Amino acid sequence: MQPETEWRPRSEHPPQLFERAATFLQTPPKLSPDQWARQNRKYPASAGVPGQRDPSLTPYVIAFTQAVAESAAGRVVAVMGAQMGKTDSELDIVGHRLDQRPAPILWVGPTKEFLVDQQEPRILGLLEEAPRLSAKLQRGKRMKKTRKIVAGVPIRLAHAGSSSALKSDPAALAIVDEYDEMLANIKGQGDPLGLVEARGDTYADFVTVVTSTPSQGHIETEVDPVSGLEFWKPADPDAVKSPIWALFQQGTRYHWAWPCPHCGEYFIPRFSCLVVPKNATPAQARRGSYIQCPYGCVDPIEDHKHKAAMNARGRYVAPGQTIDRDGNVEGAPPDSSTISFWVSGLASPFRTWGQRAERYLTALGSGDDNEIQTAMNAGFGECYTLGGLGETPEWQEVLAKRVPYRLGDLPREVLRITAGVDVQKRSLVYVVRGFGARGSSWLLDFGQIYGPTAEQDVWDELETTLMTPIRGRMIDCVFVDSGFRPGKATAGDEHRVYEFALRFPRWVFATKGHDAQTTPLRPSKIEVLHNGKKAKSSLTLIHLDSDFFKSLVHSRVRMEIGRPGSFHLPLGAEDAGMMSGGVTEDYARQIVSEGRVINPANGKASWVKRFKDNHFLDCEAMAAAAGYMLRVHTIKESEQRSGEDAVQVVVEQPRPAPPPRQKQPDQQAQQAEPQETPRRPRDPWLSADGGGQRRKGWL
Known part of the structure; x- marks a missing residue:
């Protein structure tokens, strides 16, 4: 047999090898991610919207993708609802990065199941459907579920539960998906975002992309004095439990804005803009919901008529910038190394406003806070406050209880006076409240005495404060909290409370709060001092149902001024051009610093934090409990003090409070006149031709 001397290629299809080689050698045209997607991505017939990929269907993502491609900042954050593209x-x-500038990519998801079941099939679909990527994809043994090689560089999939996977490879681009679902700490080795960003130290143009629907946080709005637009107000970090929202606040805070189809003015759509027919069922809400222009246009904004056109003309605007009716954005955004975007779930082309409203009302009807939170987070892209809807007032409602008198005055209706004292490690917080007919009450004094509560000085000052008569009238009963949580860093010493109560056994009572008990108030006897020896006389300890008395305070706040049981606060008076002798915003916020939540599984109530400090709420609850022990709710309306010390309070219409941020869906947005705004320097990211277009296409 004659040996073969002629070389023959192993492949039976040598032309394909040359085609693939040609793909590698071609210089791709310079494209933005949205342009690249239009040319290279195509959805299968089984997709919800089959055919060629069209990013303009969700125009609010284009600026986001272009900011990443330009490496405009080291971190790009996007907050939005579910089903928004x-x-x-x-x-x-x-796909754009692998084709245009191949470099290692790290994609991080919250769980292994999320990556393997959801993301890996979609990434593989991307690599197979785009001809330019498919030709560069290495198949066979080198292709794994969590690692693909494209154009000679890896794209690795990792989950937040594996710190070793997060630290395994360097990367030029990292995508952190559904950040709010990730573990706050990975095996004691820090936040997953910190581990991910450490992978990019060797790349000068490294970018981290962080996306998620938000979770919990008490977020309010504020009107920008420059543009008149209503933006999300940066919240106290302690009030934000959503990690993605915390990152958004640290960045440029771009908000997606729409032009009203009736007046042409731009506004920022959010949950509070949604209007649902009054008393509508979820099904009726699906058919009849619409958006109301915040500038007072009478005609409704309708989903099927207006949303697509408003999205097409939508623009991102940051605080400090202005936007005219033509969509031209002027002014520089806030200076930050993080570019952050927020867009309302109302902008989604895949869900109607009616569907969003239907899901929200269904969740609201269930009474399950988890379902309500999901409806707010996924449906509207907004944070949710536990206890924030329903029974819990807003701080503006508290300030609306101000009537014309000052701290230290004694309204003639006051017949009993109580005080509540909250004990911290380095201070004592107190309120003094006067009660009249059927439990109506007036705040007479409040404050905070600073000093280590393990020392005697601060207790002596508290004694002086509580022993000082108010217009000749002494305090009838004082409740002091001794129910500290073990291990709490700011907790005081309960034995100091017992010692103080023993000094005034008929006037001062130590208390312990409980989540629930059979009666609102239950006394008991204790006989132990801090040194372990028996006391000469027993001490009365009052056990309180915290749920009952905190709920009582909030129900009184909701009570209309003038009705029995109503809750009054001092307005104060003008002194040297300033208001003094009244309550502060901090006091009002603390009164609503916790919200009542019912667990649908067992029907039990719990109180969750909305704001950092809750001392005045605790004090008011104890003052209310002391009043309850004095039976102030049985005082007859005919009883009233007289004399020179009595101050007559003329109850006028309460001062109107700014509306709370979160409204029920059947409420319309507040109307506001558009303000004349001064011209601002043009956004440096805008082109100089006056067309209002971002350089290189984004924003």
């Missing part, structure tokens, strides 16, 4: 925009970013 977020994952597809991330795939556009990945």
Whole structure:
């Protein structure tokens, strides 16, 4: 047999090898991620919207993808609801980078199941559907579920539960998906975002993309004095439990704005803009919901008529910038190394406003806070405050209880006076409240005495404060909290409370709060001092149902001024051009610093934090409990003090309070006149031709 001397290629299809080689050698045209997606991505027939990929269907993601491609900042954050095209925009970013500037990519998800079941099939679909990527994809043994090689560089999938996977490879681009679902700490090795960003130290143009629907946080709005637009107000970090929202606040805070189809003015859509027919069922809400222009236009903004056109003309605007009716954005955004975007779930082309409203009302009807939170987070892209809807007042409602008198005055209706004292490690917080007919009450004094509560000085000052008569009238009963949580860093010493109560056994009572008990108030006897020896006389300890008395305070706040049981606060008076002798915003916020939540599984109530400090709420609850022990709710309306010390309070219409941020869906937005705004320097990211277009296409 004659040996073969002629070389023959192993492949039976040598032309394909040359085609693939040609793909590698071609210089791709310079494209933005959205342009690349239009040319290279195509959805299968089984997709919800089959055919060629069209990023303009979700125009609010285009600026986000272009900011990443330009490496405009080291971190780019996007906050939005569910079913808004977020994952597809991330795939556009990945495909664009692998084709245009191949470099290692790290994609991080919250769990292994999330990556393997949801993200890996979509990433593989991207690599197979785009011809330019498919030709560069290495198959066979080198292709794994969590690692693909494209154009000679890896794209690795990792989950937040594996710190070793997060630290395994360097990367030029990292995508952190559904950040709020990730573990706050990975095996004691820090936040997953910190581990991810450490992978990019060797790349000068490294970018971290962080996306998620938000979770919990008490977020309010504020009107920008420059543009008149209503933006999300940066919240106290302690009031924000949503990690993605905390990152958004640290960044440029771009908000997606729409032009009203009736007046042409731009506004920022959010949950409070949604209007649902009054007393509508979820099904009726699906058919009849619409958006109301915040500038007072009478005609409704309708989903099927207006949303697509408003999205097409939508623009991102940051605080400090202005936007005219033509969509031209002027002014520089806030200076930050993080570019952050927020867009309302109302902008989604895949869900109608009626569907969003239907889901919200269904969740509201269930009474399950988890369902309500999901409806707010996923449906509207907004944070949710536990206890924030329903029974819990807003701080503006507290300030609305101000009537014309000052701290230290004694309204003639006051017949009993109580005080509540909250004990901290380094201070004592107190309120003094006067009660009249059927439990109506007036705040007479409040404050905070600073000093280590393990020392005697601060207790002596408290004694002086409580022993000082108010217009000749002494305090009838004082409740002092001794129910500290073990291990709490700011907790005081309960034995100091017992010692103080023993000094005034008929006037001062130590208390312990309980989540629930059979009666609102239950006394008991204790006989132990801090040194372990028996006391000469027993001490009365009052056990309180915290749920009952905190709920009582909030119900009194909701009570209309003038009705029995109503809750009054001092307005104060003008002194040297300033208001003094009244309550502060901090006091009002503390009164609503906790919200009542019912667990649908067992029907039990719990109180969750909305704001950092809750001392005045605790004090008011104890003052109310002391009043309850004195039976102030049985005082007859005919009883009233007289004399020179009595101050007559003329109850006028209470001062109107600014509306709370979160409204029920059947409420219309507050109307506001558009303000004349001064011209601002043009955004440096805008082109100089006056067309209002961002350089390189984004924003």
